[in-house]
Every structure is written in C-alpha cells, then in structure tokens.
Amino acid sequence: MLFKRTLIALLAVSAATLAQAQSNWPTRPITLVVPFAAGGPTDVVARTLGVAMSKTLGQSILIDNKLGAGGTIAASFAARAAPDGYTFFIHHNGMATSPALYRKLSFDPMKDFEFVSQAVEVPMTLLARKDFPANNLQELIAYVRANHEKINLANAGLGAVSQLCGLMFQRAIGVQVTEVPFQGTAPAMNALLGGQVDIMCDQTTQTVPQIQAGNVKLYGVTTRTRVKVLPNAPTLAEQGLKDFEVVVWHGIYAPKGTPKAIIDKMNAAVRTALKDPEVVKRMDALGAEIVPDATNTPEALHVWLKSEIDKWGPVIKASGKFAD
Ligand code: MLT
Numbered sequence: 001m002l003f004k005r006t007l008i009a010l011l012a013v014s015a016a017t018l019a020q021a022q023s024n025w026p027t028r029p030i031t032l033v034v035p036f037a038a039g040g041p042t043d044v045v046a047r048t049l050g051v052a053m054s055k056t057l058g059q060s061i062l063i064d065n066k067l068g069a070g071g072t073i074a075a076s077f078a079a080r081a082a083p084d085g086y087t088f089f090i091h092h093n094g095m096a097t098s099p100a101l102y103r104k105l106s107f108d109p110m111k112d113f114e115f116v117s118q119a120v121e122v123p124m125t126l127l128a129r130k131d132f133p134a135n136n137l138q139e140l141i142a143y144v145r146a147n148h149e150k151i152n153l154a155n156a157g158l159g160a161v162s163q164l165c166g167l168m169f170q171r172a173i174g175v176q177v178t179e180v181p182f183q184g185t186a187p188a189m190n191a192l193l194g195g196q197v198d199i200m201c202d203q204t205t206q207t208v209p210q211i212q213a214g215n216v217k218l219y220g221v222t223t224r225t226r227v228k229v230l231p232n233a234p235t236l237a238e239q240g241l242k243d244f245e246v247v248v249w250h251g252i253y254a255p256k257g258t259p260k261a262i263i264d265k266m267n268a269a270v271r272t273a274l275k276d277p278e279v280v281k282r283m284d285a286l287g288a289e290i291v292p293d294a295t296n297t298p299e300a301l302h303v304w305l306k307s308e309i310d311k312w313g314p315v316i317k318a319s320g321k322f323a324d
Pocket of ligand 1: 036037040041042043092094155156159160161162163183184185186
C-alpha cells in the first residue's frame with residue numbers, strides 16, 4: 001500500500017515537472033539542424049528564420065549543419081534526437097524524394113517526425129560558369145547535346161533539389177552528363193565560380209547575388225511564371241522545355257514525441273518570424289515566397305509531405321537513380 005502511494009506521488013511529481021518544463025520552454029538555446037553546407041540556400045533560410053524566431057522565443061537558435069548523403073544523414077540524426085524541444089530540423093523537397101531515392105533509409109519521413117510548419121517556397125535557376133560557350137537556353141541545349149561526355153553538372157547529391165532539377169534537365173534534352181556531387185550547393189557554387197564544373201541548377205536564395213553580379217550565366221528559372229527579382233529571366237517552360245517546373249519548399253520538423261505544447265509554440269514562432277519585416281525583406285530580395293499563413297500549420301505540412309511523397313516516388317523510381 002505504501003509502495004503504491006509512493007509510486008502515485010512520484011508519478012504526479014514527474015508529470016508536474018514535465019508540464020512545467022513544457023510551459024517554461026525554451027530555457028536554453030535550440031538547435032536547428034540543416035542538412036546542407038553553411039552559406040547555401042537551405043542554410044540561408046534557416047539562419048534568417050532563426051534570428052527572427054529567437055526574438056519571439058527568447059533563446060538563440062543554433063544552426064547545426066550536418067552534411068552528407070543528400071540530406072539523409074541530417075534527417076536520420078534529427079529523427080533520433082531527444083524529443084525534448086531542443087532539436088528541430090529544416091528540410092526541403094528532399095524529405096519527400098529520399099524514400100524513393102534511397103533503398104535503405106534509416107528514418108521514415110512520415111513516422112519519425114512531428115510536423116511544425118512550412119516556411120518559404122523558392123524558385124530554381126539553371127546556370128553555367130561565366131565563360132561557358134552558350135549564351136541562351138537553345139545554345140546551351142545544343143552545346144550540351146553535342147558535348148555531353150565532357151560536361152560536368154554540379155549538385156548536392158541524391159536527395160538534393162539541385163540533383164532533381166539537373167536530372168529533369170538531362171531527361172528533357174535527352175542526354176546524360178557527368179554529375180558531380182557536393183555536400184550542398186554552397187561548395188558547388190564555389191566550384192562553378194572557379195570554373196571546375198560547367199552547369200548547375202540552384203535556388204535563387206543563393207544564386208540571385210551571383211546572377212546580379214554577373215558572375216554566372218543564367219538560362220532561365222524553373223517556376224511556372226517569371227520571378228520578380230529576376231524580371232529578365234524567362235522560365236525554362238516558356239523557352240520550350242514544356243512542363244519544366246521545380247519549386248523548392250521548406251518544412252520544419254521535430255523528433256517524434258516532441259510534446260504538442262512545444263510544437264505549437266514553435267509553430268507560433270515560425271509564423272511570427274515569417275511576418276518579421278527583416279525576414280520578408282531578405283526573402284523578397286532573394287526571390288523566395290513566404291508560404292501563406294493559413295497553410296503554415298503542422299497538419300498542413302503533414303498533408304503536403306504525404307502528397308509530395310506520392311507525387312515524386314513514381315517519377316524517381318522510373319528514372320532508375322538510386323542509392324543503397
Ligand atoms: C543547399 O542548401 O545546399 C541546397 O538546398 C542543396 C540542394 O540542392 O538541395
């Protein structure tokens with residue numbers, strides 16, 4: 001009897017401690033895991049949001065770039081982190097494409113995470129090094145078709161949107177080139193600027209400053225309509241690559257089991273950050289669109305991720321590109 005009463009008392013104390021930990025959250029810095037290299041497009045979104053979110057949460061957001069295997073190493077790490085509200089994870093379309101790309105994946109995007117919010121959508125651009133001998137898309141297609149054995153296409157590995165977009169380009173023009181994977185498009189961009197690789201698809205959140213400075217050649221944007229920040233850049237579709245569309249979307253996740261009270265507070269912090277004038281200004285200047293507030297719920301991200309897995313799975317399987 002005494003044992004039973006002690007046990008009940010202990011359980012009551014630990015439930016109260018847990019509830020207090022959740023209502024005080026956060027009491028220390030929060031880690032946001034980024035699956036690609038520092039300075040690249042995902043990192044830019046994460047750091048911009050992190051600064052704004054820390055104002056609401058009263059704690060720093062520490063960015064942890066966990067590199068490799070097209071974002072799957074970071075996803076696996078985040079899935080196994082303690083569900084205590086101090087580790088979150090930001091990822092893009094790769095969260096939906098990895099299950100089809102990797103035969104052995106050590107995490108399940110739908111089952112191993114709590115869903116926090118979507119954030120921004122980002123167009124991609126098709127680029128070449130500055131001295132590449134093609135001045136528009138038609139010249140690029142002709143040159144790549146004629147010289148495909150010696151063309152190097154940079155990307156951030158299987159699971160990266162740069163890889164997906166590059167794959168779609170090769171399929172659209174009917175040739176295969178040599179893919180050179182990096183641990184993010186930040187190092188891939190350095191290789192493009194240094195002339196070590198020839199062409200690359202990459203997000204405007206990294207490419208706009210390089211395009212505006214004239215450091216790379218731009219052949220078009222991957223969205224259905226033109227992008228405000230690059231008004232002179234035609235879409236790839238309007239130049240003849242019918243239905244060529246890639247839009248990068250970012251979502252924020254937490255390890256499965258993170259308490260709902262914490263997820264809700266984090267969701268509120270993301271939504272507030274997305275209205276922060278500094279965030280709006282920076283995202284605007286880099287061509288990124290803030291996702292409408294009504295769709296920034298955990299439920300909407302859950303539904304969206306499922307629909308993206310269902311959409312890309314068959315396309316990727318048909319492409320025959322897999323990693324073990
Ligand atoms: C990055 O942040 O480096 C990119 O998002 C990688 C990619 O192309 O997916």
